[in-house]
Amino acid sequence: MEIDNEQQLDETVHSLSDLLESGQDEEFINAFDNLHDFEMGKVYAALPAQVREVAWRTMDDETLASIFDNLEIEDSDVVDLLAELPPKKGADILERMYADNEADLLQAMPARMVATYLQLLPAEDAQEMRKLIKYDDQTAGALMATEYLAVQKGMRVAEVLEKVKEQASEAESIIYIYVIDAEQRLIGVASLRDLLTHPDEMLIDEITNTRVVSVGAEDPQGDVAQVVADYNFFSIPVIDKGQHLLGIITVDDIVDVIxxxxxGEYSGLAAVDVSQTDDTPWHSAIKRIPWLLVLLVLALTTTALVCSFEGSIRQAPVLAVFITLITGTAGNAGTQSLALSIRRLSVGNDKSVAKNFLSELLSAAILALAAGITIGLVVLFWRQNNDLATAIGLSMSAAIFLASLLSAIIPVIIDKLGYDPAVANGPFITTLCDLTSVGVYFIIAQQFLTYFVGS
Amino acid sequence: MEIDNEQQLDETVHSLSDLLESGQDEEFINAFDNLHDFEMGKVYAALPAQVREVAWRTMDDETLASIFDNLEIEDSDVVDLLAELPPKKGADILERMYADNEADLLQAMPARMVATYLQLLPAEDAQEMRKLIKYDDQTAGALMATEYLAVQKGMRVAEVLEKVKEQASEAESIIYIYVIDAEQRLIGVASLRDLLTHPDEMLIDEITNTRVVSVGAEDPQGDVAQVVADYNFFSIPVIDKGQHLLGIITVDDIVDVIxxxxxGEYSGLAAVDVSQTDDTPWHSAIKRIPWLLVLLVLALTTTALVCSFEGSIRQAPVLAVFITLITGTAGNAGTQSLALSIRRLSVGNDKSVAKNFLSELLSAAILALAAGITIGLVVLFWRQNNDLATAIGLSMSAAIFLASLLSAIIPVIIDKLGYDPAVANGPFITTLCDLTSVGVYFIIAQQFLTYFVGS
Known part of the structure; x- marks a missing residue:
């Protein structure tokens, strides 16, 4: 029954447009109301602009607010849709949206537009927005809705249930009821489930869990996601440093964060932004070129290094044969170490940095040994030359050992310096490993040079 | 307040163990009950085995079931914990767990153990489990709980609310109430929110949304996650082919799936399983070695190919200097294309395979041109040799073009053949690109060989 492919969407848009264009406004509204919130957003955005011109006039503010709450497209595109409405209408819609979505839109607007809307919004809402849009993009504050259910301690179950009923249509989630003191400080949480299963005259305090897990407004969204995922919460309260309840974050926003x-991690590993899967070829190429050229320049240092060993290659051309094998394999080991290292940084484990380093050292040594011995034996059987086999085996081991260690440590260093460790992406690491591998290879090979010139 | 690091966990485990060992069972139970479900699980698993021996005897079945419901460790480890209890006790716990978790545990047990528990479980529960454990690991059926709220159409709001209150403590989620007909077929959904805000005497049918979005028991979990994420649902009903309601999947399980x-995608890209961040060095190495050796063998074909061009290198050793530059850059472009291609397969876009291919072709051509011209100019200024610059520029363009196309198409082909496209991982693709790049490079370079021998 869902609208989950282009064809179904096209058909729905088509039939709805037809209704409006033939003046059947009533039928349009009925058909539109039959859609789920998410589908309404999808369809509204897909209507031809001139049909939308008519469409929004047939809808009440509540429906429009729900549409704008549920548009799963770039915020800047939502802003464009909002700008199609007269400013006063736009402000009415904004006010009716959930605070987190409203703030997201304001943050995506040019300053002029923000000023216009803030002036048109009711004073109270405008003030709240001024607070919300200050939160950094990646913090809990930027994700929280302010439509939560909070009651004072000391209330009775029946009173609380009455309040829940009153506020149910506005609150973003009614699963948890937060219990606050007179100063708005969060002191506990009760579930609607408990409310429903306890007698009306009971004090809410008796079913309040005072070990409430909350997050700070400045906490990174990734950490919030981890807590919500661990505890299986449907929503989590956000507090300031003084324990005051500021808002809630619901699990549907957490799903988006995850x-x-x-x-982001995936894009980082491949040095390309994979978030837009339907870019034009031109845009897709433009996005990829910068990193590719940066890496090209880095690769030139490897070229310069090989160049400095041109003399050795002239003496023993066989050396050239094994360059790709060694750089390639070391690069592969490096990519593995990198992925493990970045994952460890993002999930965290319980070991210290030193212990993780030691563990990586050992694991790199095992890998280096395994690959070195394997390739040494292969070369021995293939070329029947002990010295060449030893040189290649040793080089392979050293290159893999270095590549694994570097790839594991670089993200940790970048992280300690306060940058995003994903800057060290897969292609960057392989390019860097090429450099160290080539260096190690020729230094070792030169020691054996006299033994296999001409082999 | 959360237990989110090793130290806090250690302290909690320590103080709880002390209570039990000094015979303060009452205090132990109180302190334990104060923990959140998720923390109970974490602490219980971390208690020393001989303390657990005493601990479970002090707890009621309800608490133990909640602990086993909330253990976020490997299912096989949960089974070990369960095996510490006498079989009859274990069966009592299993029966009280949510059906999805209960089925997960049974699936993780050796057949003998499953048989024992199925015999000890009440007949009805055992029969349900026999059904549930048949669902394939990666399907919606394996994820669903059977503790949902369903009512017959035609009931009044007050009656439904009464039913909700009765079942609230058992249902996995009380946010949605599913409406079914006499044959258990799903015909709609109502929200608890709507129940609370409508008059008692109203028919449930009037607030039932009959356009209910559901998933099939055999649907892949990834698709289910996509629907839940798009629609911002807290839970989604699972039906069989005859529209009969079988169970529900709640968003907390979806978070785990995502x-x-x-x-999985991330591990795939790097050819290493990153799911265990605290493996021993030995285990970590053992996990990485197989792919590394497979790739080593594949890389040997590249070596053999270079070997066949040893004559050209002998004539013009400068050729060896640019091998790494070309294979490395082509490999980087390949990794980017691969990541985009796999992402496109997993998320899906609205274009046809042919359109995506054409788009990839154009984008690869732009990249190839950009990198080829850049490197051609660099070589021209560096070596002052037109022919060498042309050869290297051309080789670079051809290698990048081929690498991008191959990396984009291979996952699509693997997918069409019915395998997991992530088999084509980053290291595999770079190793394969090495082969094509070396081939293209030497074939092009040989055409220019006479012009730059000795340069």
Missing amino acids: DEEAV | DEEAV
Whole structure:
């Protein structure tokens, strides 16, 4: 029944547009109301602009706010859709949206536009927005909705249930009811489930869990996601440093955070932004060229290094044969170490940095040994030359050992310096490993040079 | 307040163990009950085995079931914990767990153990489990709980609310109430929110949304996650082919699925399983060696190819200088294309395979041109040799073009053949690109050989 492919969307958009264009406004509204919130957003954005011109006039503010709450496209595109409405209408919609989405849109607007809307919004809402849009993009504050259910301690279950009923249509989530003191400080949480299963005259305090898990407004979103995922919460309260309840973050926003983080890590590993899967060829290429050229320049240092050993190659051309084998294999080991290292940084484990380093050292040594011995034996059987086999085996071991260690440590260093460790991406690491591998290879090979010239 | 590092966990485990060992069972139970479900699981698993021996005797079945429901460790480890209890006790716990978790544990047990528990479970529960454990690991069926709230159509709001209150403590989620007909077929959904805000005497049918989005029991979990994430649902019903309601999947399970899928894609890209961040060095190396050796063998074909051009290198050793530059850069472009291609397969876009291919072709051509011209100019200024510059520029363009295309297409082909496209991982692709790059490079370079011998 869902609208989950282009064809179904096209058909729905088409039939809805037809209704409006033939003046069947009533039928349009009915058909539109039948859609799920998420589908309404999808369809609204896909309507031809001139149909939208008519469409929004047939809808009440509540429906439009729900549409704008559920548009799963870039915030800047949502802003464009909002700008199609007269400013006063736009402000009415904004006010009716959930605070987190409203703030997201304001943050995506040019300053002039923000000023216009802030003036048109009711004073109270405008003030709240001024606070919310200050939170950094990646913090809990930027993710929180302010439509939560909070009650004073000392209330009775029946009173609380009455309040839940009153606020149910506005609150972003009614699963948890937060219990606060007179100063708005968060002191506990009760579940609607408990409310429903306890007698009306009971004090809310008796079913309040005072070990409430909360996050700070400045906490990184990744950490919030981890807590929500661990504890299986449907929502989590956000507090300031004085324990005051500021808002809640619901699990549907957490799902988006986890998705974005995963896409980010994945993009980082490959040195390309994979978030847009339907870019034009031109845009796709433009996005990839910068890193590719940076890496090209870095690769030139490897070229210069090989160049300085041109004399050795002239004496023993066989050396050239094994360059790719050694750089390639070391690069592969490096990519593995890198992925493990970045993952360890993002998930965290319980060991100290020193212990992790030692562990990596040992694991790199085992890998180096395994690959070195394997390739040494292969070369021995293939070329029947002890010295060449020893040189290649040793080089391979050294190159893999170095590549694994470097790839494991570089993200940790970048992280300690306060940067995003994903800057050390896979292609960057392989290019860097090429450099160290070539260096190690020729230094070792030169020691054996006299033994296998002409082999 | 959370237990989110090793030290806090150690302290909690220590103080709880002390209580039990000094015979303060009452205090132990109180302190333990104060923990969140997730923390209970974490602490229980971390208690020394001989303390657990005493601990489980002090707890009621309800608490133990909640602990086993909330253990976020490997299922096989949970099974070990369960095996510490007498079989009858273990069966009592299993029966009280949520059906999805219960089925997960049974699936992780050796057949003998499953048989024992199935005999000890009440007939009804055993029969349900026999059904559930049949679902394939990666399907919606394996993820669903059977503790949902369903009511017959035609009931009044007050009756439904009464039913909700009765079942609240058992249902996995009380946010949605599913409406079914006499044959257990799913016909709609109502929210607890709507129940609370509508008059008692109203028919549930009037607040039932009949456009209910559901998933099939055999649907892949990734697809289910996508729907839940898009629609911002807290849970989604699972039906069989006859529209009969079988169970529900809650968003907390979806969060885990998204996490696992991300880790899987990420591991795939790097050819290493990153899911265990605290492996021993030995285990970590053992996991990495197989792929590394497979790739080493593949890399040997590249070596053999270079070897066949040893004559050219002998004539013009300068050729060896640029091997790494060309293989490395082509490999980087390949990794980018691969990541984009795999992402496109997993998320899907609205274009046809042919359109995506054409788009990739154009984008590869732009990249190839940009990198080829850049490197051609660099070589021209550096070596002052037109022919060498042309040869290197051309080789670079051809290698990048081929690498990008291959890396984009191979996952699509693997996918069409019915395998997991992540088999084509980053290191595999770079190793393969090494082969094509070396081939293209020497074939092009040989055409120019006479012009730059000795340069």
